[in-house]
Amino acid sequence: MSTFWSLWIIVLTLVCLGLVCWVLFANRKVAVKDSEEPENQTTGHIYDGIEEFDNPLPRWWFLMFVGTLIFGAIYLALYPGLGGFKGIIGWTQVKQLEAEQEKAAEVEAKTYGVYASMPVEELIHDGRAMKMGVRLFANNCAVCHGADGGGNYGFPNLTDNDWLYGGKAEDIRNSIANGRGGAMPALGAVLGEENVAKVAEYVLSLSGQDHDAALAEAGAPMFQQNCAVCHGADAKGNKMVGAPNLTDNTWLYAGTREAIQQTIRSGRQNQMPAQHNKLREEKIHLLAAYVYSLSFNYDE
Amino acid sequence: MSEKSSPEDGQTIRYRNLYEKSDKIYTRKITGLYQNIRRYTGLPLIAGFLLLPWFVIDGRPAVLFDLPARQFHVLWLTFWPQDFMLLAWLLIISAFTLFTVTTSLGRVYCGFTCPQTVWTLMFISVEHFFEGDRNKQIKLDQSPWNFNKIWRKSSKHAVWVLIAFITGVTFIGYFVPIRELLLGLLPYRDSVSGMMTIDANPVAAFWTLFFTTATYLNAGWMREQVCKYMCPYARFQSVMYDNNTLSVHYDTKRGESRGARKPKDDYKANGLGDCIDCSWCVQVCPVDIDIRDGLQYECINCGLCVDACNAVMDKMQYPRGLVRFTSEDELKTGVFKFLRPRIIGYALAVTAMMSAFVYTISTRTPLSVDVIRDRGARMYRISGDQVQNVYTVKINNMDNNPHTYSVGVEGDYPFEVKNYRPVQILAGEVFTVPLRISVPRKALDTEKTTLILKVTASDNDKLQAIETTNFIGPAPHK
Numbered sequence: 001m002s003t004f005w006s007l008w009i010i011v012l013t014l015v016c017l018g019l020v021c022w023v024l025f026a027n028r029k030v031a032v033k034d035s036e037e038p039e040n041q042t043t044g045h046i047y048d049g050i051e052e053f054d055n056p057l058p059r060w061w062f063l064m065f066v067g068t069l070i071f072g073a074i075y076l077a078l079y080p081g082l083g084g085f086k087g088i089i090g091w092t093q094v095k096q097l098e099a100e101q102e103k104a105a106e107v108e109a110k111t112y113g114v115y116a117s118m119p120v121e122e123l124i125h126d127g128r129a130m131k132m133g134v135r136l137f138a139n140n141c142a143v144c145h146g147a148d149g150g151g152n153y154g155f156p157n158l159t160d161n162d163w164l165y166g167g168k169a170e171d172i173r174n175s176i177a178n179g180r181g182g183a184m185p186a187l188g189a190v191l192g193e194e195n196v197a198k199v200a201e202y203v204l205s206l207s208g209q210d211h212d213a214a215l216a217e218a219g220a221p222m223f224q225q226n227c228a229v230c231h232g233a234d235a236k237g238n239k240m241v242g243a244p245n246l247t248d249n250t251w252l253y254a255g256t257r258e259a260i261q262q263t264i265r266s267g268r269q270n271q272m273p274a275q276h277n278k279l280r281e282e283k284i285h286l287l288a289a290y291v292y293s294l295s296f297n298y299d300e
Numbered sequence: 301m302s303e304k305s306s307p308e309d310g311q312t313i314r315y316r317n318l319y320e321k322s323d324k325i326y327t328r329k330i331t332g333l334y335q336n337i338r339r340y341t342g343l344p345l346i347a348g349f350l351l352l353p354w355f356v357i358d359g360r361p362a363v364l365f366d367l368p369a370r371q372f373h374v375l376w377l378t379f380w381p382q383d384f385m386l387l388a389w390l391l392i393i394s395a396f397t398l399f400t401v402t403t404s405l406g407r408v409y410c411g412f413t414c415p416q417t418v419w420t421l422m423f424i425s426v427e428h429f430f431e432g433d434r435n436k437q438i439k440l441d442q443s444p445w446n447f448n449k450i451w452r453k454s455s456k457h458a459v460w461v462l463i464a465f466i467t468g469v470t471f472i473g474y475f476v477p478i479r480e481l482l483l484g485l486l487p488y489r490d491s492v493s494g495m496m497t498i499d500a501n502p503v504a505a506f507w508t509l510f511f512t513t514a515t516y517l518n519a520g521w522m523r524e525q526v527c528k529y530m531c532p533y534a535r536f537q538s539v540m541y542d543n544n545t546l547s548v549h550y551d552t553k554r555g556e557s558r559g560a561r562k563p564k565d566d567y568k569a570n571g572l573g574d575c576i577d578c579s580w581c582v583q584v585c586p587v588d589i590d591i592r593d594g595l596q597y598e599c600i601n602c603g604l605c606v607d608a609c610n611a612v613m614d615k616m617q618y619p620r621g622l623v624r625f626t627s628e629d630e631l632k633t634g635v636f637k638f639l640r641p642r643i644i645g646y647a648l649a650v651t652a653m654m655s656a657f658v659y660t661i662s663t664r665t666p667l668s669v670d671v672i673r674d675r676g677a678r679m680y681r682i683s684g685d686q687v688q689n690v691y692t693v694k695i696n697n698m699d700n701n702p703h704t705y706s707v708g709v710e711g712d713y714p715f716e717v718k719n720y721r722p723v724q725i726l727a728g729e730v731f732t733v734p735l736r737i738s739v740p741r742k743a744l745d746t747e748k749t750t751l752i753l754k755v756t757a758s759d760n761d762k763l764q765a766i767e768t769t770n771f772i773g774p775a776p777h778k
Contacts, residue, residue, distance in 0.1 A: 131723060131731065138692065138732055147674050147692045147734035148719060150681060159719060 006083030013082060017072060024065050028056050105280075112282035115289075120169035123289035124296055133290025136283055140275065141291075149294045154253060154270065159294045162250045164242045167295070171239075173288040179274030182242045186267035187226055193265075199223055200261040206235050206247045207255065324441075325524065327424055328434040328583040332607025338411075342418050350466070353473035358700065365475050371728060377661065380698050380728070382668060386660065393653045398533075400646035402540040404638065406547035406625075410533070411602030416526050419467070419519035420586060423460055430456040434583055460520045461512070468512035476504045524587040528598050538597065543629045544637050548601050550581075550592040550623050551631060558592070563616075574618050581605035581623055591623055601625075666698035667705075669755045669765040679772045686738040687773045688718070693733045695755055697725040703757040710752040711771065713739045722758070737771065745776045 030041065045052040056062070080087045115129050123129045138147060144155045151157030156164060165171055165180055188196055202219030204211035224233060230243035237245035244252055253259050253268065275284060355362035357375060364373045372379040379386065401409060410417060430452045431437045440449055473481055484500035485508065498505075518526055527534055541547075555575035561567045575592070582590045584604040589596050591605045609623040630636040674690035681688040697703055704724045709715045718736040725731045737751065751771040757763035 127724065134723075134732065134734065138734070142674070142692075142734070146681070146690045147732075148690045148736045149734070150683075150688070150690060150719075150736055152681065153678050 001084050003084070006085075009083040010085070013076070017069070021069060024057075024062070024069075028062065030054055030056055108280060109282070112280065112286060115286055116282045120173075120285075120289040120292050123286070124293035129286060130290060130293060133286055133293070136279075136287050137290055140279065140287070149291065154268075156252060157250070158291050160250060161295050162245070162248065164237075164239065164244060164252075166239045167292075169288055169292050172291050173284060175272060176279075176287055176291070177274065177276040177284050180242055180270070180272040182268065182270030182272075184230075184263060184268040186265065188265035191222065191226065191264070195219070195222055196261055196264050199227070199264055200257060203235075203246055203260050203264075204257060207249055209255070323588070325586065325588045326434045326437045326583075327586055327604075328580065328608070329428050330580075330584045330604055330608045330611065332603075332610055334603030334607050338421070338602070341412055342421075345413060346418065346422075350470055353470060353478040361473075361477050363474055364477065367475060369728065378666070378698070378700055380696075382696070382698070383664075386657070389653070389657055389660075393650065393657060396646060396650045396653065399540055400643065400650055402537055403542065403545060403646060404643050406541070406545050407537060407599070407601040410527070410537075410600035414600075416518065416531070417586075417600060417602060419463075419515060420523045422463060423519040423523075424586070426459045426463070427456055430459070457520075460516055464512045464515035464519070465508075467515045468508045468510070471511050472504055472508045475507075476501065481508070524598070527587060527600055534597055534600075542640070542642065544627045544640055546625050546627055546636075547595065548591055548599060548603065548606055548623060549595070549626050549628070549631055550575075551621070551626075552592075553631075555592065555622050574613070574616075574622050576612065576616060578612055580608040580612055584608040595628075665763060665765065666700075667755070667757070667763050667765045668696040668698065669753070669767050670694035670696075671753055671767045671769040673769055673772075680774065682741065682774070683738070685741050687741050687744055688736055688738040689751075689771050689773075691735045691737065691753075691769065693735050693753065693755065693767075694730060695725055695733060696730045697727060699757075699763065700727050702726045702729075703759060703763065705755050706758050707733070707735060708754040708756065709737055710754065712749055713743050713771075715739050715751060715771070739771070739773070741774070744773045746773070747775055748772055 041054050042051040043054045057065075076082055078087050078089055079091050086092075112132075115123060115126070115132075118126070118129075137145075137149065141149070145151055145158055146155075149158040151159075161167060163171065164182070165175055187199075191199065198215045198219035199222050200219070201211045201215035202217075202223050205213070205216040223231075223235070227235075230238055230241055231246055232238055232243070235246040237243045244250075249255065251259070252270075253263055275287075279287070352363050353361055360373055362373075362375055366373065370381050372383075398409060427437070431440050440452065443449055469478070469481065469485070472478075481500075481504055485498060485505065487496050487498045489495070490497045553573075555573045557572055558575035558577040559567075559572045560577055561570070561572055579590075581592070582588070582605075584607070585591070586602065586604065587598045587600060589598045591599065603625065606623050606625065610620045613620050613622055627636055670693070672692045672694070674692065681690070693707065695705055697705075702724050704722045706722060707717055707720055709717050715737050716739065718738050720733070720735055723731060723733060735753075749771050751769050753767045753769060755765045755767070
């Protein structure tokens with residue numbers, strides 16, 4: 001706040017308070033003094049035969065006003081209300097917020113602390129923990145992965161047993177805490193449009209879809225040269241870099257000819273945001289357990 | 301109060317200056333029909349108020365307004381924040397009942413059942429017990445402080461505080477289970493530190509003291525000033541009055557001119573009416589008005605002046621009813637019309653609303669369900685040859701027992717619920733269940749269709765809620 005605006009607020013506030021004081025004390029005086037006939041102490045205003053008395057404020061009422069003025073003065077001294085003046089005890093909204101967050105953290109620590117030491121494999125059988133998991137998931141993950149964790153176009157399905165970065169509890173926890181960045185480079189310029197089509201045919205053949213056998217055969221060496229680094233020579237993917245398995249029928253983006261060509265041509269950029277700055281350790285642990293439970297087969 | 305003669309007819313007009321200190325009202329003790337009526341309507345009400353928090357139904361107090369849990373238990377019913385509509389209706393019904401009663405019977409609520417009046421009268425009778433009747437009280441207040449005055453005054457205040465405390469505890473007993481509250485307020489010696497200590501919940505203890513103080517001040521000190529200056533009902537009751545409304549009236553025709561007389565005199569020949577101007581009706585009045593001045597907003601229709609006047613009339617061997625419950629029309633014409641269009645209208649409205657209220661309460665299912673369709677990156681999901689929509693189903697179990705719910709789905713297409721995992725939802729818990737509904741792509745030939753969700757408690761078929769929502773799919777192939 002610049003000095004001008006600070007002064008502006010200070011002057012306005014104090015002048016208003018001063019005016020209030022003036023009005024209050026000015027009205028303590030009775031203008032008409034007619035001690036002979038006390039009932040005649042009127043201001044002389046008559047409306048419809050109703051006279052206006054010239055009485056001061058009742059004492060209790062006046063004292064209440066004085067009380068609020070004193071309260072206001074104390075308040076302005078303690079709390080930052082006068083422009084740039086910070087108040088004499090450093091009482092600020094930010095500090096109040098921090099104090100409240102501290103309190104909330106304590107409550108959270110108590111609520112989630114019980115589960116922090118339980119391994120994921122146990123947690124998924126704990127009804128109460130899983131209920132908390134549903135809520136955490138709905139608040140933090142459902143926007144992208146869907147309320148049921150079933151994923152969306154470009155957002156992995158968490159309910160199948162297909163994992164880009166591994167489906168062990170520790171892997172899931174890592175994904176949530178630190179996030180993941182999936183990067184498929186754009187190969188359109190490197191390969192040329194004709195070769196993109198050939199590689200796409202080969203990829204179609206990998207998952208056993210309808211393809212042009214001749215084009216696929218021509219695409220195979222190009223795949224080994226350009227794609228195998230990440231997806232592996234057998235195209236089974238690589239969980240270290242999050243490269244998808246191309247031989248199954250699970251597609252992060254659609255598995256159609258057009259979509260695959262598009263992926264090869266322009267690449268794909270995926271970002272799972274890291275949650276460790278946003279969520280407490282205990283919450284991440286509980287979320288990992290819940291995500292683990294989504295694809296866990298309880299019947300076995 | 302000051303007096304001044306009015307310029308027109310030279311009659312004395314009494315002014316009340318709002319700024320003057322109000323005079324203390326010393327009321328005269330009186331017995332009579334209306335005081336008996338008051339006693340026998342008041343006692344059961346007070347007994348009900350005192351005893352209700354002690355009853356236990358289904359393991360909890362019969363009436364408990366559990367604010368922290370946001371549950372209102374009334375007898376066998378439990379109300380949740382969602383039921384506040386019902387509370388609003390209850391208040392509206394109460395208001396209309398009050399209108400009906402006021403239009404027909406005047407301010408009987410004020411005079412006979414209003415807690416302010418009932419408690420004030422309780423306090424007044426304590427005052428009468430310790431300090432004697434009106435004249436004795438005036439004398440006692442004027443006398444110098446001596447042992448007699450001190451013990452009478454202090455015992456009066458002690459009993460007042462006791463009544464106020466019982467009231468305060470009972471009132472808070474509607475919000476905190478009363479046994480717990482009382483045990484918390486009892487001091488005990490801590491076995492470890494050896495100090496006297498109490499376990500009271502500070503909030504409950506504060507409000508108990510607050511209501512104790514408020515009762516003591518209201519019924520002991522403020523009394524009629526609450527009715528005159530604070531109570532809003534006194535201000536708008538006049539709009540409910542008509543010329544046939546029952547209220548306390550002084551029969552001017554019969555009473556005037558008022559004046560003292562000797563028993564043997566033929567007072568009628570002297571131009572006097574039946575009013576002997578004994579001012580008993582003023583002396584008994586808890587709001588210090590003179591009923592002979594006509595209808596006044598301070599008058600709470602408590603009937604004390606009626607009883608007082610009747611007692612005097614009996615003594616004088618005049619007929620009763622110089623001051624009586626009557627209506628303006630009856631005073632003029634001698635005919636009292638109870639059933640008027642206004643009363644009938646009010647009564648019908650109250651009956652209709654009450655029936656609707658009772659019906660709503662009795663058919664209420666303690667389950668509410670909300671369905672929200674997922675709005676993710678895509679409107680729908682295609683998995684193999686299935687079209688899927690994802691929903692968040694909010695199940696609010698308002699029953700007093702935990703339930704597990706099953707979810708069924710109906711619609712124009714062979715919808716199917718996938719991956720639903722039944723969860724036990726505790727009493728009063730709101731839980732959101734993610735739900736995936738799928739339909740074969742071939743079967744679906746519309747972009748948008750209605751879906752009916754049925755949420756049913758697995759142990760009780762009657763506990764069911766039905767919600768409709770939309771199912772979105774791809775444009776059909778043409």
